[in-house]
Amino acid sequence: MAVVGGIAVPHPPIILPEIGCGEERKIETTIRAYREAARAIADMRPDTIIILSPHSVLYAEYFHISPGQTAAGNLEQFHVRGSSVEAKYDANFVSELGKLAQQEGFPAGTDGERDPLLDHGTLIPLRFLQEEGLGNVPIVRIGLSGLSVEAHYRLGELIAQTAETLGKRVAVVASGDLSHRLKEDGPYGYAPQGPEFDHLVTEALGKADFMNLMELAPAFCEQAAECGVRAFLIMAGAFNGKSLGSRLLSYEGPFGVGYGVAVFSVRGNDAAREFGKLYREKQAREKMKRDAREDAYVKLARASLEHYVNTGTVLHRPDDLPDELLKTRAGVFVSLKKRGELRGCIGTIEAMRNCIADEIIWNSVSAGTEDPRFVSVSRIELEELVYSVDVLGKVQPVESAEELDVKRFGIIVSSVGRRGLLLPNLEGVDTPRQQIEIALQKAGIGRGEPYSIEKFEVIRHQ
Structure with a gap:
């Protein structure tokens, strides 16, 4: 046996009558579709149901699988008493999945349990499933993580492998709302990326086009304020290499949040739908192109951080570097991005070491391990990182903001021993006033305090 199908469903608390108090009638289409999806799961006659919830325990670099024999949850956080849901866990499945992950060195397991209560991302699908007679089917509850698209998809593959090993019929429930930015009076206001995101995702779900889900830009997903994509990706991984029947049953967004319901049934094998392999091959090709474009500055930054993360020691300066790296001193900033998002940035305003090469070596390590905004870069992240190196030119005093150009000049603001630097040509920084305020x-430096401004040009290597 193996994974036999699954559903993608939302988890709005208002869908339950004891919370909605009549407001749930505004999403009656979603409710009808939810019931149809739950009946589809019942028709699959699963031995185990996997529930993937964005609101279970979440770690940056680890997938938490809930341990134990049973679990329960209630609606008290929504000010409703006397309403609860109970479920039993498939401890055997959890154990086997954990062993498989450990054998592969994959970051998933039962460590780090913080709250055994069922979260609403699990509880709401369970309510619908239990109404269709599935109350005795054991579940496996799994949270999401801050890891890559590929890692989420791979976890789905491990779920499918576990199902085959145990000979169980397994159904997957991917619990997740879509954009929270569909309307001005919605929970997060309106953003144009919200409706666009919902259109792309519902179209992908309806066609089971999981490659399009995998290629959604993280910044775009963040702007849309979504919570379901990573759950959908784990489910997609569980269907890797399978021919699917797929139906988008409904889509609504009357409260400013997108609710989509889709059903998937496994029909057989299809090597053309091995999206994990296809995605990895595409990423490898893009990395080869990116590596080929890197100059000596960026290659040194990459080598420095990778050496430090893998060995715990600082890279010895290579002997084959260009003279410009060895015979010139300057301030240097090293920036790291992961999936288009900043992952670390540390630098020196003035030269602190013997040459630019040494500045790069040390600042690359600092960007990956000492930026207070982020946890240290882990080995599993190294292949995803994109580096840029900014070599700072001579600093010049500025008398007026009119002397600034956000695309050309970075700035340094200073006041009584405090200094703030902002590099030039940053996304989202469009005016000198914005640049000054951020610096x-x-x-x-607070409003009303005196400060001075200096500007500088950079040579950016990326």
């Missing part, structure tokens, strides 16, 4: 915030 003042970084320096901790």
